[in-house]
């Protein structure tokens with residue numbers, strides 16, 4: 545396990561992703577946070593990717609692809625948007641207050657105009673607008689041509705957020 549400086553991940557991106565101060569990116573083979581705790585239970589045999597808002601930590605299983613890394617960093621970005629728009633820390637780990645921000649509200653409008661929540665992505669166990677937006681942001685940063693092809697309205701919105 546090791547802590548990765550965010551700057552290393554940031555170089556992968558074509559766009560600009562506003563992130564919370566003090567963000568950590570941490571690789572864990574079994575889903576642990578840097579302090580050794582397991583917020584989602586475990587240890588997990590296959591690890592897990594998640595953003596843990598209370599300590600501003602992206603936790604990645606080993607050997608994750610750039611889309612997965614960008615997806616989790618986008619959740620950190622959603623944290624930053626909550627801080628900037630609402631002027632306070634998120635009140636829960638699911639970052640649901642992002643729906644109250646300008647970015648969240650405009651994303652819901654655009655996603656609904658383009659088939660609805662998670663309509664352009666393969667379904668997951670948690671197909672929310674928050675996850676839809678994280679996929680949108682990840683594709684915008686890593687594979688913008690693909691995003692423009694499958695979801696032109698989402699692409700246009702991400703282009704406003706992340707250029």
Ligand SMILES: [Zn+2]
Pocket residue numbers: 615616619675678
């Ligand atoms: Zn996610």
